[in-house]
Amino acid sequence: MTDQPYEGSYDPYQQQAWPGEQPQQGYQQQGYQGQQGYDDPHAAQAQQYQQYAQQWQGQTWEPQPQQPYGVTGQPLPQEGQFQGQAPAWNQAAQPQAPAPVSAPDEAADEESDEGDYGPATLVGNSRITDAQRAREEGRSPIIEPGMQPAGLTALLGLLVSGAAAVNSYALLVPLIALQAVTAAGWFRLNGMWPARQGIALAFLGALAADVALLAAGRENAPAAILGTLGVWVLLTLVLQLRSHADPDERMYGLMATVASAALSIVAAGYLAAEPDAVTVGAAAAAVAVLARALPLPTPASIVVSLLAAAGAGIAAGGMTGFGARGALLGAGAAACALIGHRVASYDYPSRFVHFTAGVALPLTAAAPVVFVLGRALA
Structure with a gap:
């Protein structure tokens, strides 16, 4: 027996890789031919098999570190993978914090919000009322009814x-x-709509006043109206106390109902006044509202309205027994009509x-003056 190594021997721990099989790291050896330089046919054959295994399906099996797997079955992220954000597989599970808004973005949002505010219109704004916006901009929160409502007022006044001039029933x-x-x-002017019960109650009060005036006569008109x-007022108070609404809302409804009923009942003053005074006063109020709707500056428009009403009073007074006194009655009725016009604006x-x-x-506000001045000037 010789001490020389046996030619062609192979290492029993030599691992040969076969196609589709990945060798274990740490046990891979290249054989004695690559390490010691012996010409071993078995080692050459093993090396050839390794080359086939490396090139199987066009891919190499270069040893790579295995990635640990998490509970979801997905590989855990490696060092340097985050780069400031969570991996895609974990973003759905993590709560997303809102991204901070920089100063330029906040300025842009403010500009876009301001752009939503258009000019003051009759339609209204979802954020603030047009009246509030007008006050903030130093403008008047008043919009007058215009020519079409003035035309209807003039028609109703005539x-x-x-x-x-015909009779009380006409x-x-x-x-x-x-x-x-x-x-x-009045209810809609106070922002209460729909308010069917309050409107019906006020209208019934007006009808009751009309019936009382026809039954009592003009000589007892003040007692009938008051x-x-x-x-x-007492009936409205009782009905509001029985309401189940909020106390503040009940108080607001009570005041609106009382005011609406009072105005509707006061309009019955035309039925209580002298017929000639009603003819002069209603005609003067109609002319005053038409003149107020003309496109003139407010002070000039008021002066023109009063002068036109006085002229209409003189003209209507000439057809009745008032004569020139109709100017005073017409001017008084016109002044109250302009107050009503202002309230509606x-x-x-x-x-x-x-x-x-x-x-x-405008016509309702003129009724008390027509009643009082008509009796004083008759």
Whole structure:
């Protein structure tokens, strides 16, 4: 036996890789041919098999470190993979914090919000009211009804003026229409809509006042009007106390209902006044509202309205027994009509307010003056 190594021997721990099989790291050896330089046919054959295994399906099996797997079955991220953000497989499971908004983005958002605010309109704004925006910009929160409501007011005033010259029952037709529009317009002007119960209650009070005036006669007109008003205030108070609404809402509804009923009942003053005074006063109020709707500066428009009403009073007084005294009655009725016109223009009212309160309030506000001055000047 010799001490020389046996030629062609192979290492029993030599691992030969076969196609599709990955060798274990740490046991891979290249054989004695590559390490010791012996010409071993078995080692050459093993090396050839390794080359086939490396090139199987066009891929190499270069040893790579195995990635640990998490509980979801996905490999855990390696060092340096995050780069400031979570991996895609973990983003859905992690709560996403909102990204901080930089100063330029905040400025851009403010500019976009300001761009949503258009000019003040009758439609309104979802963020602030048009009246509030007008006050912040130093503008007046008043929009006047315009020519169309003024035309309707003039038509209704002329109907009242002409019907008063016929008889009291003919006057009831335009008067009832005036009282109904007054009740609905006042509630809508106060932002309460729909308010069917309050409108119906105020209108019924006006009808009750009309019936009381026809039954009591003109000589007892003040008692009939004040008595009806007192009864309706008490009735309104009782109904509001039985309401289950919030206390503040009940108080607001009580005040709106009482005011609406009072105005509708006061409009019955045309039925209580002298017929000639109604003819002069209603015609003067109609002319004053038309003149107020002209496109003139407010001070000039008021002066023109009063002068036109005085002229209309003189003209209507010439056809009745008032004569030149009709100028004073016409000017007084016109002054109250302009107050009603101003109230209907308050705080950017809607189109519905313009065609209800804007039409009725000027004539309704003129009714007490027509009653008082008509009796004083008759």
